[in-house]
Amino acid sequence: MPTLITTLRFWFDPLRWTGPIFDKELRVSSRRRRNYVLRTAYVLVMLLFIWLVWVETVSDRVSSANVIAQMSRAGIELTMAIVWFQFVGLQLVAVSMLSTAIRDELASKTLGVLLTTPISSLQIVIGKLLSKLLQLFALLALSLPVLAIIRVFGGVRWDYIIAALSITLTTLVFDAAVCLFISVTNRKSYQVLAAAVVVLVVLFGLIPLMIVIIWDDLNLPWVTAEIILSYVNPFVVLGMVTDSALYGGGIGFGSSNSFWLTHCGIMLGVTALLLLVTTLRVRKAALRQMAGEPARSLLGRRKGRPTIDSEHADESRIRRLKGKPIVWKELREPLVRVRSLWQKIMLTLILLFMAAFYGYTVYRHWMEEEVFHILFVVIYMIAGMFATMVGAAAAITKERETRSWPILLITPLTDGGIIYGKVVGTIRRYMPIWLFLGVHLMVFSLFGYINPAVLVHMPLIILNGVIYAVLSGLCFSSLCRKTALALVLTLLFSLGWMIFLPMMLGIAGSSDAIELLISANPIMQSGVIMEATSGKYNISSGNYYYDISQGLKYDWFGENLGFVGTTLALVGFTVLNLILSMVFFIIARTNLRNKLFSK
Amino acid sequence: MIRINALTKKYGELAALSNLELTINAGDVFGFIGPNGAGKTTTMRILATLLTPTSGRAFIDGHDVLTHGRTVRRLVGYMPDFMGVYDDLKVFEYLEFFAAAFGIEPRKRKGIVEGVLELTDLQSKKAAPVDSLSRGMQQRLGLARVLIHDPKVLILDEPASGLDPRARIEIRGLLRELKKMGKTIMISSHILSELEEISDHVGIIEHGQLVFSGTLAQLRQRAGQQSKVRVRVVQDHDKAVELLSALPQIADVHREGEIISVTFHPGQDADGIVARTLVRADIDLIALEPEQLKLDDAFLQLTRGLVH
Numbered sequence: 001m002p003t004l005i006t007t008l009r010f011w012f013d014p015l016r017w018t019g020p021i022f023d024k025e026l027r028v029s030s031r032r033r034r035n036y037v038l039r040t041a042y043v044l045v046m047l048l049f050i051w052l053v054w055v056e057t058v059s060d061r062v063s064s065a066n067v068i069a070q071m072s073r074a075g076i077e078l079t080m081a082i083v084w085f086q087f088v089g090l091q092l093v094a095v096s097m098l099s100t101a102i103r104d105e106l107a108s109k110t111l112g113v114l115l116t117t118p119i120s121s122l123q124i125v126i127g128k129l130l131s132k133l134l135q136l137f138a139l140l141a142l143s144l145p146v147l148a149i150i151r152v153f154g155g156v157r158w159d160y161i162i163a164a165l166s167i168t169l170t171t172l173v174f175d176a177a178v179c180l181f182i183s184v185t186n187r188k189s190y191q192v193l194a195a196a197v198v199v200l201v202v203l204f205g206l207i208p209l210m211i212v213i214i215w216d217d218l219n220l221p222w223v224t225a226e227i228i229l230s231y232v233n234p235f236v237v238l239g240m241v242t243d244s245a246l247y248g249g250g251i252g253f254g255s256s257n258s259f260w261l262t263h264c265g266i267m268l269g270v271t272a273l274l275l276l277v278t279t280l281r282v283r284k285a286a287l288r289q290m291a292g293e294p295a296r297s298l299l300g301r302r303k304g305r306p307t308i309d310s311e312h313a314d315e316s317r318i319r320r321l322k323g324k325p326i327v328w329k330e331l332r333e334p335l336v337r338v339r340s341l342w343q344k345i346m347l348t349l350i351l352l353f354m355a356a357f358y359g360y361t362v363y364r365h366w367m368e369e370e371v372f373h374i375l376f377v378v379i380y381m382i383a384g385m386f387a388t389m390v391g392a393a394a395a396i397t398k399e400r401e402t403r404s405w406p407i408l409l410i411t412p413l414t415d416g417g418i419i420y421g422k423v424v425g426t427i428r429r430y431m432p433i434w435l436f437l438g439v440h441l442m443v444f445s446l447f448g449y450i451n452p453a454v455l456v457h458m459p460l461i462i463l464n465g466v467i468y469a470v471l472s473g474l475c476f477s478s479l480c481r482k483t484a485l486a487l488v489l490t491l492l493f494s495l496g497w498m499i500f501l502p503m504m505l506g507i508a509g510s511s512d513a514i515e516l517l518i519s520a521n522p523i524m525q526s527g528v529i530m531e532a533t534s535g536k537y538n539i540s541s542g543n544y545y546y547d548i549s550q551g552l553k554y555d556w557f558g559e560n561l562g563f564v565g566t567t568l569a570l571v572g573f574t575v576l577n578l579i580l581s582m583v584f585f586i587i588a589r590t591n592l593r594n595k596l597f598s599k
Numbered sequence: 600m601i602r603i604n605a606l607t608k609k610y611g612e613l614a615a616l617s618n619l620e621l622t623i624n625a626g627d628v629f630g631f632i633g634p635n636g637a638g639k640t641t642t643m644r645i646l647a648t649l650l651t652p653t654s655g656r657a658f659i660d661g662h663d664v665l666t667h668g669r670t671v672r673r674l675v676g677y678m679p680d681f682m683g684v685y686d687d688l689k690v691f692e693y694l695e696f697f698a699a700a701f702g703i704e705p706r707k708r709k710g711i712v713e714g715v716l717e718l719t720d721l722q723s724k725k726a727a728p729v730d731s732l733s734r735g736m737q738q739r740l741g742l743a744r745v746l747i748h749d750p751k752v753l754i755l756d757e758p759a760s761g762l763d764p765r766a767r768i769e770i771r772g773l774l775r776e777l778k779k780m781g782k783t784i785m786i787s788s789h790i791l792s793e794l795e796e797i798s799d800h801v802g803i804i805e806h807g808q809l810v811f812s813g814t815l816a817q818l819r820q821r822a823g824q825q826s827k828v829r830v831r832v833v834q835d836h837d838k839a840v841e842l843l844s845a846l847p848q849i850a851d852v853h854r855e856g857e858i859i860s861v862t863f864h865p866g867q868d869a870d871g872i873v874a875r876t877l878v879r880a881d882i883d884l885i886a887l888e889p890e891q892l893k894l895d896d897a898f899l900q901l902t903r904g905l906v907h
Contacts, residue, residue: 318691318726321708325699332687404683407744410647411700412672596649 019119021127029135034485038093042139045500046085050146052507053081078150080242082143083164087171087238092495094136094172095200096488098179099193101128102282103186111286121282125275129176136172140165160245163260164238170267171234175200177274184281188398189484194390197491206379208233210357217364230259237263326418330395330425367449373440373534374527377458380437381523384462385469385494388430392473393490395422396592397483406596415592419474419585426470434462444534451533453552453563458529460570464577465522469494471584478591498523515557520573528554529566600625600752600783601646606655608641608807615641617807618655623785623800625751628778630794631787632898633804639787640680642804643754646785647677659752673701676745680756682737684729690740691716691725694747701748711747719743719773735766742773753777755786759793771797791895805902818897827890828873830859833883842876849873860890 029035057074102124105111114124147161179196186192208229215225229236237260321328366372399405408418441458444450473490480486498521505514518524532554554566561569601623608616616638623629633639644650646657648668657664664671685693691712698708716722719739724732732740738758745753758774759767774797777784788794794801795815802812811818832839836854843852843861851862861873877884 318689321692321695321699321705325696328699329685329688329696332685332692399683402683402686403679403681404685406644406647406649406679407677407683407697408700409649410672410675410677411697412669412702413700414669593649597644 019123019127021114021119021124022131025127025131026134029131035135039139039142042089042093043142046082046089046143049081049085049504050078052504053078056507056509075150075152076246079147079161080245082147082150083161083168083242084238086140086143087164087168087234090136090139090168090172091175091200092492093139094132094175095179095193095196096484097132097135098129098176099183099196100189100482100484101132101180102183102285103189103192106285111282115283115286121279124282125180125279129173129180129275133173133176136176137169140168140172157245160241163241166264167234167238167241167260170264170271174234174267174271174274177271177278181274181278181281184278184285188394189482190390190394190398190487193484193487194386197386204233204235208236209375217366227259231263231266234263234267324421324424326413326421327425327428330422331428333429367444368536370531370533370535370537373444373450374530376440377437377526377530378523380433380440381461381465381526384430384433384437385465385522386491387433388426388466388469389473389490389494390487391426391430392422392470393477393487394483395426395474396477396588397480397486400481400595401483409593409596415589418592419588422474423470426473427466434466437462449534449536450530451552454529454533456563457533457566457570458526460567460574461522461525461529464525464570464574467581468522468577471581471588474588475584478588478594481595519556519569520576525570525573528556531555532566600627600660601629601785602658603642603646604656604658606642606645606657607653608638608645608650609653614807616645616652616655619804619807619809621802621809621812623783625783626781627799628774628784628786628797630791630798630801631785631804632791632794632801633787634902637804637902638807639804640756641807643677643756643785643787644679646671646754647675648672649677673748674750675752675754676748676750677754678741678745678756678758680760682734682741684737686728686730688729689726690721690729690732693729693740694743697744698747703748711749715743715746718746718776720769735762735769738762738766738770739773742770746777751783753782753784753786755784757788758786759788767793791898803898803901810901811897821897821901826863828861828863829886829888829890830861830873830877831857831885831887832859832877833885835880835882838880839877839882842880842882843873846872846876 054074057077102111105114105124111124115121175196178199179192182195182199183192186195211225211229215222226236226240230240231237241260319332361367361372396405399408413421437458441450441454445452445455472493473486476489476493477483477486480489497517502514502517505517532552552563553560554562556566556569601621603619603621606616606619606621607614619638619642621642631639631642641650645652646659646664648664648671651665659671660674662670662674685696688696694712694715695708698711699705703711713722716725719742721736721739721743724736729737729740738761742755742758745755755774759770762770771793774784774786778797786794786798798815800812800814801818803810803818811821813821830839830843836857836859840852840854840859843849843859848863849861850864851860853860874884874887
């Protein structure tokens with residue numbers, strides 16, 4: 001019996017799984033000011049959000065009976081607002097926190113040292129994971145008192161709160177596992193962060209979207225798609241749970257709608273698998289680091305990496321400098337590193353998939369409908385702006401991190417010249433993504449699927465998107481020491497004014513400000529333009545060979561500005577964008593020589 | 600060539616430099632010595648225009664580093680105490696990039712890069728990725744980079760740190776070459792014997808203040824006021840110790856086996872009296888060696904809490 005107890009104690013001792021890493025991470029995180037700033041900012045934004053929802057919901061105080069009735073409705077809406085705020089907000093925090101977890105050990109070359117101790121790979125992975133998750137859970141727990149208070153209003157069901165919290169928790173653990181998995185194979189935190197965002201967007205956004213499109217096209221029973229997605233997609237399952245809470249129907253244990261339990265089980269299973277693979281890769285990464293080799297990229301070995309000896313004679317691989325030095329240097333870093341066979345296969349598959357999807361959409365005559373053009377163009381816009389922001393946010397901080405920044409600043413290059421070089425270099429590096437968009441617009445204009453008027457407006461919108469993305473990224477890059485932080489701030493700033501601010505203004509009922517903000521958003525602008533110009537209906541609505549703008553309806557919040565009005569509006573937004581970009585430029589130039597030496 | 604007047608740099612309450620005064624003449628190799636945190640790197644960073652002083656001024660070739668930063672950058676080649684590398688560049692590309700950054704015309708770049716590669720013996724590595732080089736090679740590449748625009752002044756912050764003995768010797772040889780080329784070199788190092796071999800002048804800094812600045816001979820004169828001699832006699836060691844201890848010029852005598860170490864009072868450097876005293880007492884003298892004061896000893900003496 002004592003042997004059994006000892007064995008059980010041994011296996012279920014928390015320290016056995018987390019080791020000293022957990023303890024160390026908690027100590028370090030308690031000393032980091034940014035964690036306190038993050039918590040405070042998170043709580044403040046959440047409270048602001050709750051307040052706005054409250055104001056919106058309990059706005060009509062005609063009679064006390066009316067107020068009591070509204071309280072109950074407010075209770076439900078506030079709970080749902082908090083649940084969704086936490087679900088989305090904590091995922092963003094999780095990605096930004098976890099992206100540096102193992103990469104920090106790789107960068108500071110301590111991972112190899114850790115593995116010379118009796119600490120196991122599993123303890124490293126679990127220690128890192130749990131320490132970060134604990135902080136995320138602390139943020140999640142901050143809402144519990146608020147949810148408890150809201151319960152007083154009535155109308156909020158516990159089973160909904162339990163289901164929503166469980167879905168949020170399992171999603172956070174899954175996100176964390178994805179970040180750790182990518183973090184093991186990459187030395188650069190901004191690449192981990194960007195890759196994690198892309199993977200999660202593809203998993204939770206693009207793949208479900210394509211399933212829905214194909215399902216709809218094949219006239220398959222919609223309920224089957226919903227069930228499949230509910231098992232693997234937390235957004236879908238949370239939406240379904242929210243629906244059940246709103247419109248009745250049990251969602252608790254044993255009820256017919258307890259599908260969220262299966263979802264949580266599946267997510268935890270996949271998470272465990274990911275953590276297992278991560279654990280297996282940690283030791284290899286550490287050994288490579290100790291051997292002085294560069295970290296492997298995500299999908300395989302860097303076979304093309306030449307050794308010093310083999311380099312002696314291979315002078316043909318030297319590329320001579322042409323043009324501006326900063327631009328040339330920026331372009332030396334490739335858009336996508338394709339070294340191993342696996343990477344080549346993956347890239348080929350992605351391109352083939354894109355070609356097949358294009359072919360299929362044309363074959364099924366989907367391109368005659370504007371919705372598919374809107375979809376493609378918005379995806380290209382988001383991808384282009386995201387990639388440009390990632391590149392720009394890393395432009396200065398990556399040099400600070402590798403400590404090559406001071407040696408660049410002791411050259412006679414002017415501060416403005418350096419920023420100009422970074423801007424041009426970043427834009428040119430990410431040009432291929434914009435080229436895809438350009439080719440889409442031109443080819444479909446040529447074959448009569450899009451009105452050529454698009455070629456007047458979209459270049460302006462793309463210009464706006466590119467300039468905004470690159471200068472906002474550079475601005476935050478100049479302000480930060482770490483690339484991950486610069487990237488997080490850049491993305492938060494953009495998400496803030498593009499999504500959160502309009503949402504909050506919408507809740508507060510300020511419609512003019514919302515319309516202005518949404519109209520200033522290049523992604524929304526591209527949606528408006530594509531809605532007006534693409535598809536067979538828009539093409540056939542006027543004789544565009546003589547007057548390309550004839551009959552086009554540009555719907556800016558119910559108002560048709562027409563071709564000229566839209567052009568003038570876009571020019572106006574371009575001027576505003578240029579002023580904003582000038583502010584970003586000045587901030588970047590002012591801070592260029594700061595944070596040179598301090599760690 | 601380099602002039603520093605009342606230079607002060609404060610980080611909050613902490614003064615990294617406090618009214619530092621320093622002059623380095625053209626063509627000099629100036630060894631900058633000091634304990635960790637004394638202010639060497641801060642001084643060098645200010646001269647390289649990377650830090651702004653809290654007060655005071657610094658000039659290079661008559662140009663104020665604060666107001667004429669771009670001119671100063673053309674005159675100075677600064678090698679920091681770390682090697683920041685670009686992941687995606689090869690050695691030749693790295694140097695060509697800096698040649699372009701320093702505004703060297705495209706048609707001249709290749710020749711200049713080849714020249715510095717030859718000078719730093721990096722010809723064979725010109726196609727190697729920068730981040731794959733060993734520490735020693737990276738230090739050489741750092742030196743090659745600072746030479747690319749043929750600066751009048753070289754500011755080298757511990758160029759030999761972390762190198763193996765062979766690499767250190769090679770770097771030393773390279774610095775001698777640069778000295779012959781007439782460069783003004785300001786070099787800091789923790790390996791003081793290296794500075795001793797190549798420096799004309801040395802400056803010792805502690806707590807942000809210059810404790811000493813002058814030639815090595817002046818340094819020895821100042822720090823070596825208590826000269827020492829080592830004496831070896833055939834027999835009568837105890838008698839010799841007794842006799843020498845009685846001399847008023849001598850501060851301390853102690854015996855280690857057959858060797859007797861004699862330390863003179865400050866200002867007394869008369870080793871002749873030791874020989875005379877022993878010969879008169881019929882003690883057979885085998886050897887009498889004046890102990891040369893090393894830079895290490897001078898450093899220890901001058902920085903032993905003299906400035907707080």
